[in-house]
Amino acid sequence: MKLAVLIKHVPETDNLKIDEKKGTVVRKGVESIINPLDLYAIEEALRIKEKHPPASITLVSMGPPDAEKSLREAIAMGCDSAILITGREFSGSDTYATSLVLSRVLKKTGNYDIILCGERATDGDTSQVGPAVASFLDLPVLTYVSRVELSDNEVEVDRIVEEGIETYSASLPVLLTISKAIGVPRLPTLKGKKRAKSASIKYVHFDKSLFSPGETGLEGSPTMVVKLFRPVVKRKSVILKPRNEKEIDESIERLIDFISERVEL
Amino acid sequence: MTGRYNRVTVETVRLLEEISGRSNVIFDDREKLEAYSHDEVAEKAYHAMPEVVVKPKSAEEIAKIMKLANERLIPVTPRGAGSGLSGGAIPQYGGIVVSLEKMNRILDIDLENLMVTVEPGVVTNHINEVLKDKGLMFAGYPMSLETCFIGGNVAENAGGGKAIKYGVTSRYITGLEVVSPTGEILRLGGKVRKDVTGYDLIHLFTGSEGTLGIFTKITLSLLPLPGARAVLLCLFKSTREAIAVVPKLLRVGRIIPTSIEYMDRLSVVTSCEYLNEELPYRESEAMLLIEIDGKNIEEVERDYETLGDICTRNGAFEVYVADNRTTIDRVWNVRKNIAEAFKVKTAHQSLEDIVIPTASIPDFMEKLEGLQKKYKLPIPCYGHAGDGNLHATPLKPDDWSPEKWEKNIDAILTELYRITAGFGGKISGEHGIGNKRKKYIGINLEPSVISVMKSIKKALDPNEILNPGKIFP
Numbered sequence: 001m002k003l004a005v006l007i008k009h010v011p012e013t014d015n016l017k018i019d020e021k022k023g024t025v026v027r028k029g030v031e032s033i034i035n036p037l038d039l040y041a042i043e044e045a046l047r048i049k050e051k052h053p054p055a056s057i058t059l060v061s062m063g064p065p066d067a068e069k070s071l072r073e074a075i076a077m078g079c080d081s082a083i084l085i086t087g088r089e090f091s092g093s094d095t096y097a098t099s100l101v102l103s104r105v106l107k108k109t110g111n112y113d114i115i116l117c118g119e120r121a122t123d124g125d126t127s128q129v130g131p132a133v134a135s136f137l138d139l140p141v142l143t144y145v146s147r148v149e150l151s152d153n154e155v156e157v158d159r160i161v162e163e164g165i166e167t168y169s170a171s172l173p174v175l176l177t178i179s180k181a182i183g184v185p186r187l188p189t190l191k192g193k194k195r196a197k198s199a200s201i202k203y204v205h206f207d208k209s210l211f212s213p214g215e216t217g218l219e220g221s222p223t224m225v226v227k228l229f230r231p232v233v234k235r236k237s238v239i240l241k242p243r244n245e246k247e248i249d250e251s252i253e254r255l256i257d258f259i260s261e262r263v264e265l
Numbered sequence: 266m267t268g269r270y271n272r273v274t275v276e277t278v279r280l281l282e283e284i285s286g287r288s289n290v291i292f293d294d295r296e297k298l299e300a301y302s303h304d305e306v307a308e309k310a311y312h313a314m315p316e317v318v319v320k321p322k323s324a325e326e327i328a329k330i331m332k333l334a335n336e337r338l339i340p341v342t343p344r345g346a347g348s349g350l351s352g353g354a355i356p357q358y359g360g361i362v363v364s365l366e367k368m369n370r371i372l373d374i375d376l377e378n379l380m381v382t383v384e385p386g387v388v389t390n391h392i393n394e395v396l397k398d399k400g401l402m403f404a405g406y407p408m409s410l411e412t413c414f415i416g417g418n419v420a421e422n423a424g425g426g427k428a429i430k431y432g433v434t435s436r437y438i439t440g441l442e443v444v445s446p447t448g449e450i451l452r453l454g455g456k457v458r459k460d461v462t463g464y465d466l467i468h469l470f471t472g473s474e475g476t477l478g479i480f481t482k483i484t485l486s487l488l489p490l491p492g493a494r495a496v497l498l499c500l501f502k503s504t505r506e507a508i509a510v511v512p513k514l515l516r517v518g519r520i521i522p523t524s525i526e527y528m529d530r531l532s533v534v535t536s537c538e539y540l541n542e543e544l545p546y547r548e549s550e551a552m553l554l555i556e557i558d559g560k561n562i563e564e565v566e567r568d569y570e571t572l573g574d575i576c577t578r579n580g581a582f583e584v585y586v587a588d589n590r591t592t593i594d595r596v597w598n599v600r601k602n603i604a605e606a607f608k609v610k611t612a613h614q615s616l617e618d619i620v621i622p623t624a625s626i627p628d629f630m631e632k633l634e635g636l637q638k639k640y641k642l643p644i645p646c647y648g649h650a651g652d653g654n655l656h657a658t659p660l661k662p663d664d665w666s667p668e669k670w671e672k673n674i675d676a677i678l679t680e681l682y683r684i685t686a687g688f689g690g691k692i693s694g695e696h697g698i699g700n701k702r703k704k705y706i707g708i709n710l711e712p713s714v715i716s717v718m719k720s721i722k723k724a725l726d727p728n729e730i731l732n733p734g735k736i737f738p
Contacts, residue, residue: 187592187595189584190585
């Protein structure tokens, strides 16, 4: 069984600084971690590996060289190997270009039976990359997965949808995006940390046999961020301070008006 | 004793309003006053309603309030954030509560002397938020740091999770401005790191539980902020194995961890259920949470490998590592939420704070086991293994009526404290005596010692109006 997990190196959310002029997230001086929602994909991959040996898990990430830290963290949790796609040709890629790059690398590096992703990244928040990779690879895709049951050449999964839970089965290979409902991700162990320290990470740089010029980075991105800003929340509160019976009645009326303007009573 | 004091009259309220302004006085509003009638001790027996609450903004206002209270013989109880765990801020005999919530300014950050001067109502964590960008920190670390006030930390001489490396609050106080019970403003110490000029009053006031004075300015010495930190979570099959590792970490590892926290299985299970967290606790009777800090991640990594290996060689069957803030918070959350998790489980419990010589912890735990069997109730235990400060928490079993609990808890606590004293330990390490433990203080202190303490109190507070009904039975 060959498993791949796509992970993203993202800034810790309480440190998030944005460059409003450039429309990008400032990464300098900010500690970055594995996208917290990718931990669930890693956890599910590890559970499949434990239940269906022999199996191996390859991590794939596109990001700055620093993303190596996140890959090593995932290896410390129990994953086997890692690929880091890095280089300035890739910088500024939108979800389309990112998915294209990831899918080409996945295609080249192995025939994976299951590709797992988090349901979205906490920085971009689009949920697009997983399904788009599936589309480039022409694979079935099941999103927001909360349970995975593997048999022979098939998976049965539960998906969390607004109305409840849907159950699907799909043939392998398949791409799954995993929801938080799958369970609590394990912590990396000391043994894992030591192994991860010496694990070799495979670097993939821009390579003309894989990509045509203009396919990646800003150039290969059909969408662009027009504006990035922090929304300002304005709260206009009015405090009613009635001083006598008459004013109490008036205040109650104002309160009723206020509520009925906003809620259907 | 109640008879000694006079009630707060409408006229007194008017005078208080003159001192601190009408909007800073709460009177005749049960709902608002109720918030000042308790701290984090859940038991109703340790709650009491204030007659009036005043929120002064300066030392001068507090001095006037104290003078007025002396003239009229009205008790005054100072209050910080109300996050205390010994009923220290409870107005035992009603009267005036002086809430320091509006004195919440950071007055001075002195980068040359590495000192910060703050008012008592500043939230402890806020000091570090402000200092972070300057590469400095205040090393006090009570578990409630996101809500508690620095003034309360000084009043209780708060300890917390970093005491093994950084000591407790008192280590960092170099200057204090205190309003005495008679309304004098005392300025003690300053920005000096050595000072033997006269009696060390700063350390008399520190930990005085609001009975000797009200702090209005606090000068704290600062340390460089470590550039990196990591946490190990070590799982052991027995408490004895877990505790036996603690001295080895220092002796063999030659590293002083920032924290060495102990959690027994029931504490971990309860906190994990409360948080929806999953740790592989099923085979583990005891866990140690070990934090290391250092200049950079390379240094920290070297240290945690050394300490983790010592744990593994000495019985830890698994060691987890958290070295980024998100994962570190995740692990610490389990430890920090234990008290809250037990509170959600039952309203009847007694969060204790005993402290014993660290080497006695395993023998103490055996005795605690015996106590649980004798009374047939659970007493989960967690806390600061690095300094022997353990939060043993007797819990009311579901099949006990509240009456049965009331009837038994006194005997249970007495026995627990006697066991503690038997190991040379103390009934409170960091939460204080307050009104909750005062009747047990004799288990620890000889009459001659209590008598000296009472003379000090009497000398400073002849009318016994500042926070009466605390510490002494």
